[in-house]
Amino acid sequence: MFKNKLFTKIVLIFTIPILGILFFSSTMVYEKIKLTQEFENNSFRFDYLKSAERLMISLEKEKILSLNYLNSKDLYKNLKEQQDITKEYFDKLKITLNNFPWKLEWKEHIEDLDNNFIKLEELRDRIVNLVVSSEDITNKFNLVNKRIIKTLVLLRFKDSTNSYSQNILRLDDYFNSNANNIEKLSSLAELTVISIQKELSHHEQNINLEKNISYIFLFFCFFTLIPLFFILRNIIFNEQDSALKIEKHKNIYELLNQANKFLTKTFKKDELYIEICELLKDNKDLTFCFIYDCVNKQVIAQDGELKEIIIKNKDSSSENLISKTIKREQNIVINNFKDENVSICYDKAKEFNINSMATFPIKKFNEVVGVLLLYSKEVNFFDQEAEILFDKLVFGIANCLEKIDYEDIRLQQENELKLSSFAFDSFAPMIITDNKNTIVKVNKAFCQIMGYSKEELLGQNPRMFKTAHQDRKFIESLWDDLKINGSWSGDVYNKKANGDIIALRSIITVIKNEEEKITNYLGQYMDISEQKDKEKILEYQATHDNLTGLPNRLLLLDRIEHAITKTVRHKIFGGLIFIDLDNFKAVNDTLGHDMGDVLLITVAKKIKECLRDEDTVSRIGGDEFIVLLDNIGNNSDDARRNISYLAEKIKNTLNNITHINGHKNISTPSIGVTLFSDSSVSVQDIIKQADTAMYSAKKQGKNAIEFF
Structure with missing residues (x-):
């Protein structure tokens, strides 16, 4: 019942206006059809207008020839031909009148035209016999034309404008003036036909368009009404189904709300x-x-x-x-x-x-x-x-x-953490992070060695301790081990709260739950700073000269290897300067070994002052020093010139050491120089070349510079 009542109400609301529109459109179509029929009658009127135009012009020509015939009988043949043309045009006009739908209404006018043409025949006989005046000819022909004009006024074209009436009046004025100008008459007649033709064509197009629109509108109204019933029916029934669905979903929502309240408890x-x-x-x-x-x-x-x-x-x-x-x-x-x-x-x-x-x-x-x-x-x-x-x-x-x-897992973990907390608070430094590597727990021992409080560390990431020693490759290797093996061990250099670097031996262990998912990371540390310091001292002693602090032969050989690689890669020249102190044995013998050590320390200092930071000066034993230059020039000429200048500078600097703790210095430098630019010569060969050059300098009388 609900559906039927609702459907009936909505149908009434929507269809009554549509029925009104349908009635209105039908009436409009009927009027347009009638109007179209009227315009179809205009075609009869227009045919009559054109026939009348031709007839009036023919009559005017005949009138002019008749007037001229009175003065010249040679025009007889022309006059007869024009009379025949006029009669032909009149017959065509009669045929047009007989086709009129309203010819009974024009009966009187048709008879009037017939009578005037009968009288015109009588006039023609008189003209031929030359028993008529020019005035009678003019009046009679003008009278016939004015009768024709009278019928044109009665045509009553549908929707014609004032221009048609004005053109008819001009024609009437022409015949009232008794003018004999065939060109003017033709122009007036043609203008009348053209003006009404344009008006009728324009109105007829509008009427046809309006009629077509009326048909379309009627068709649209008629065929809209039927689908509308089905559309309305579907809309109403769908709305009914939607209302039921909404009610159903509302009940389910209420059930969900009640369930959610229970699920939280x-x-x-x-x-x-x-x-x-x-x-x-x-x-x-x-x-x-x-x-x-x-x-x-x-x-x-x-x-x-x-x-x-x-x-x-x-x-x-x-x-x-x-x-x-x-x-x-x-x-x-x-x-x-x-x-x-x-x-x-x-x-x-x-x-x-x-x-x-x-x-x-x-x-x-x-x-x-x-x-x-x-x-x-x-x-x-x-x-x-x-x-x-x-x-x-x-x-x-x-x-x-x-x-x-x-x-359940949380309770279990809480119990386990209680047991593990005793071990956690031991003397060994330890921290625990979550699976995102955020510090969640730290013991006192770790705080003491790093100089932080617990509050400063909790919630932070261990990367806060990172130093330059821990580069990207080191970090990637650490995380790879944790991912694959579940643990990592090694030495790290961490930054303390005061900025100092501390060496720690570290063990990091992955903690997983029952589902093998990572939950935490445990870090255990041991301070190995003292051990690292000892290692550094031993490493330094193994690679440096104890007296001067300069790199020894072992470190020099390694740096020469690197220098050779660099010259090959960058296509540059390197150089080696071999320095031997002349008369050094005499210094030791006369002044003592202590003075000899002072001289060696002074020489080392003076040579370093002559060099760049990237250059290396090494004491390889006794009174022998070697200077390594890994970039002395891009070609052999530049390299030779630059290393000559440096060797001369070193020689002059060492000769300026005139006294040693108040004692006169009798030692001078003998210097040998060699260049290298590829890996074809070994490290030992390069040193031997410089050594050979140095001995050549000694043979030259000492305190000299020689190239290999």
Whole structure:
């Protein structure tokens, strides 16, 4: 009843105006048809107008020839020909009049025209016999033309403008003036025809357009009314269905709200399943529901006949339906229970008013642990929106199950942390970070060696201790070991709160939960600064001269290797300067070894002052020094010139050491120089070349410079 009343009301509201429009359009079409018929009659009027135009011009020509004939009988032949033309035009005019739809109304005018032409025949005889005056000829011909003009006035063209009437008046004035100007008459007649032709053509186009529009409008109104009924019917029925769907979804929303309130409070799985079934039972659209617990192989539902049927038939189709849901891990919806026999409740569907059903997998940590089955009274109850809403309910159940597990794990971890806290607060420095590498715990020993308080460290990232020793390659290697092996050990240099660098031996261990997911990282440290300092001292002593502090032969050889590689890569020249102190033995013998050591220290200092920071000066033993230059020029000429200048500078600087602690210095330098630019010569060969050059300098009398 509701649908019928609503449909009737809306149909009346919409169709009454459309029926009015339909009536209006029909009337408009009828008027346009009548108007079109009137314009069709204009064609008769226009044919008459053209016939009359030709006749008037012919009469005027005949009149002029008749007047001329009175003066010259030689025009007789021309006059007869024109008379015949006039008669022909008059006959055509009569034919046009006989085709008039309203010729009965023009009967009097037709007879008048006939009488005037009869009189005109009499006039023609008199003209031939030359028994007529020119005045009679003019008056008679003008009279006939004026009778024709009178009929033109009576034509009454539909929608003609004033221009037509004005042109008719001009024609009438022409004949009143007794003019004999055939060109003027032709022009006036032609102007009359053209003006009315343009007006009729313009109006006829407008009328045809309006008539076509009227037809289209009538067609549109007529054919709109019928589809409108079906459209309105569909709209109303769809609105009715939408209202029912909204009501259904509203009930499901209320159920979700009640379920969410319960889900936030429960911490036991059994209570959760039972309470959900109780809530679903109160929904008026649902017939029955139950949850199948995959872990315990148990059916949770309201007690009753349907529950007993399901429990007794665990191996039947219902179990198969549950198995499909578990296997597919997705919803299964049956919107018409009568069409598909897939449930053990199929035979009882009519008895329990079951028309549709749906299954929803319940997941915990992405694993199906249960299945929710719902049976509804309504066909197509589980539409897309309803399915989404029940998915939200199942998602809430899954979250609650995960929350229960998390709570159990948390309690377990708390107990474990209580036990581990005793070990954590030992004398060994330790920190714990979460899986995002944020410090969550730190003991006193770590705070003491790093100089921070606990409050300053908690919530920070260990990268705050990073120094230049820990480059990108080092960090990537550390994280690779943690990822692959679950632990890393090695030495690190960390920055303390005061900016000092501390050396620590570190062991970092990955902590995982039961699902093998990383939860924390444990870092254990031991201060090895003293050990590192000892190692550095030993390393320094192994590579440097104890007296002068200059690199020794071992370090020099390594640097020469690097210098050779550099010259080859960059296509430059390197150089070696071999310096030997002349008379050094005499200094030692006369002044003592202490004075000899002072001289060696002074020489080392003076040579370093002559060099760049990147150059190397080395004491290779006794009174022998070697200077290494890894970039002395881009070509041999530049390299030779630059190293000559430097060797001369070193020689002059060492010669300026005139006294040693008040004693006169008798030692001078002998210098040998060599260049290298590729790897064809070994390190030992380069040193031998410089040594050979140095001995050449000694042979030259000492205190000299020689190139290899």
